[in-house]
Amino acid sequence: MQEVPRFRRGFRFQWEPAQQSYVLLYPEGMVKLNGSAGAILNEVDGQRSVADIVASLEQQFPDAGPLGQDVSEFLQDARQQHWIEWS
């Protein structure tokens, strides 16, 4: 939980009004993110740790219950896909 995720070089996360969703852009490709993936990646800034991100999301979504496991699993998955890396 102390790892600090950041986007891999060449990956850009942004809101797309036309698609009404967050997307991840990379060389000649684009992933349209669902709501929770978008909310998690929106917290990735290369400064804050996974634990910080979990705390922030739990504050934003108080009804969602503990989020540690889901967020941690998603970020591990995103790391395996080489979208993010630990800084």
Place this chain on the structure above:
Amino acid sequence: MSCSHGHPAPANPHDAGPPLWLLAELTYRCPLQCPYCSNPLDFAQTERELTTDEWVSVLRQGRKMGAAQLGFSGGEPLVRPDLSELIAEARQLGYYTNLITSGLGLTEAKVDAFAEAGLDHIQVSFQASDPELNNAVAGSRKAFDQKLAMARAVKEAGYPMVLNFVIHRHNIHQMNDIMGLCERLGADYVELATCQYYGWAFENREGLMPSKAQLVKAEQEVNRYRERLQQSGSAMKLIFVTPDYYEERPKACMNGWGNLFLTVAPDGTALPCHSARLLPIEFPNVRDMDLQNIWYDSPGFNHYRGDSWMPEPCRSCDEKEKDFGGCRCQAYLLTGNADNTDPVCNKSAYHDRILAARRAADHATAGLTELVYRNADNSRLFFRG
């Protein structure tokens, strides 16, 4: 799509998706002469490239319609002196900006200037893994060394590195060397794109198309290399594109006609893909019509949307929503009628033409020097007759 500026929403009878991908072919001019170039055969006839202001307008309109990926391509886009300006404009609009280049005309100073302007990614194309073959295919004696130097400069500047190799019968034996070269250069993505037969490549098909045996061996080599990369935890990704001619079902070309991709050619002609110019269809020009009307309302872009245009065997086929009948350009080049089922499909009455091309590939003997190289002199032969 809702619109808060008082414009009526465009009619969209076929429920076409927005043009998320915009390919800006800035010029057909190119220092290389690759005999598989996807530019039109008569490219030398094209005059009056769009001006900087006209391109800026295209970029703004496209972004407003939802385009997020932008490719600067050509020809060789570096030929345009306003490239840096266009990159800066595109980046500021929010595009992910890709420069697709041969590397010729690139310098370390330009690599840095483009990064400053906000360029996200540079894709450098190679023709082979060694200078001799590379330069023979490219028709340029200095190409390989320049490409190597520029690939290193791109890496040095911190861009993600994408290397592209077009694969054909003259370099398909080099797969392991090619992948090795890419790994040494630190590539993030490697596109190993076996030649597709449009434009110049269609003219040169017999001299380019690999045999089935060559293709199978190449694919095995890629798969083995990929496993090794995965085991070592490498992030280098290999993308192997197999040629349509060895498939039994057609591809879902461009994810559907006018459904995702929008190409704007150097003279402003808007196309649903970069090959579509060869079709006997009138396509609109960004100088005459705004992009919104071009995409949603023009006859050219609506020509093959939906399925009411489909003849048999597509019309009653249960896969028609999966592959949309395949590629219109391939149907046109191989059957003379772009409405026909892509002959790659083994349900097509013309599938024997694909089979004949495969048989020919088993016995082809043409050397590199017998290919028709892509240059202005050869191009003029195609429109002067």
